[in-house]
Amino acid sequence: MVNSKPKVTLSAAITLDGKIGQKNKQIVLSSKSDKIRVHKLRSKSDAILVGKNTVQQDDPLLTVRYTKGKNPIRIILDSHGTIKNNSKIIKTCKRVPTMVVVSELVSKSNLNRLQKLPIDVIVCGKTQVNITKLLTILSKKGIKNVLLEGGGTLNRSFLKKNLIDEMVIALTPYVLGSENTVSLFEGISFPSLKMKLPLKLKTVKKSSNEIILNYKI
Numbered sequence: 001m002v003n004s005k006p007k008v009t010l011s012a013a014i015t016l017d018g019k020i021g022q023k024n025k026q027i028v029l030s031s032k033s034d035k036i037r038v039h040k041l042r043s044k045s046d047a048i049l050v051g052k053n054t055v056q057q058d059d060p061l062l063t064v065r066y067t068k069g070k071n072p073i074r075i076i077l078d079s080h081g082t083i084k085n086n087s088k089i090i091k092t093c094k095r096v097p098t099m100v101v102v103s104e105l106v107s108k109s110n111l112n113r114l115q116k117l118p119i120d121v122i123v124c125g126k127t128q129v130n131i132t133k134l135l136t137i138l139s140k141k142g143i144k145n146v147l148l149e150g151g152g153t154l155n156r157s158f159l160k161k162n163l164i165d166e167m168v169i170a171l172t173p174y175v176l177g178s179e180n181t182v183s184l185f186e187g188i189s190f191p192s193l194k195m196k197l198p199l200k201l202k203t204v205k206k207s208s209n210e211i212i213l214n215y216k217i
């Protein structure tokens with residue numbers, strides 16, 4: 001029997017004050033050794049999933065480069081299908097499997113543009129991508145494990161719907177403060193500590209100047 005949803009592992013590098021980035025400015029929190037660790041994690045995943053803002057702001061490749069291994073399918077959640085043709089993701093979509101997931105709000109012109117590219121275009125959700133439905137679709141496509149690489153808004157959606165099975169968090173020796181920064185879980189505050197994570201701390205590893213925290217259900 002096919003599992004109804006793939007395993008979802010959230011991977012992020014955070015500052016000591018729980019931030020993952022700055023608004024409208026690309027910053028690098030991970031050291032070289034941490035990048036190697038993350039790329040090993042990627043190579044063991046069937047898919048990497050990110051939100052539209054992360055692609056817009058960081059223009060990432062989302063491939064395996066710091067170690068040997070296969071590239072997972074890159075999945076971009078972009079309700080309006082606005083990903084640019086000159087983004088690194090689209091420029092490399094001939095050689096790296098890529099999926100763009102849009103909602104029913106996507107304009108005809110964006111949908112046509114995306115459907116002409118060698119990528120898998122999925123329409124899923126009315127106004128925003130329906131992540132619960134999407135995971136069922138991914139499971140039917142044989143995707144068993146997904147690495148959720150942010151950003152904070154997408155992380156929050158997955159947390160709110162209890163769709164995270166594991167978290168691998170690199171605690172980096174930086175602070176960013178609260179102005180114009182993005183938290184690990186971004187958006188409206190959770191009403192109370194009742195929104196506690198059903199996760200258990202399994203391992204804590206020191207790796208050069210970082211601490212890698214691994215939480216599982």
Ligand SMILES: NC(=O)c1ccc[n+]([C@@H]2O[C@H](COP(=O)([O-])OP(=O)(O)OC[C@H]3O[C@@H](n4cnc5c(N)ncnc54)[C@H](OP(=O)(O)O)[C@@H]3O)[C@@H](O)[C@H]2O)c1
Pocket residue numbers: 011012013014019020021022023024025026027029050051052053054055057058077078079080128129130131149150151152153154155157182186
């Ligand atoms: N340190 C790290 O490990 C790390 C990793 C990744 C990113 N980052 C940082 O995170 C920041 C970007 O994060 P962000 O919070 O601004 O944006 P994000 O999570 O990357 O993207 C959010 C966008 O994704 C789209 N989306 C589609 N379906 C969604 C759904 N069901 N739930 C949530 N979002 C959905 C929405 O735009 P539409 O409605 O238009 O579709 C939404 O605004 C950047 O600063 C980046 O550098 C850091």
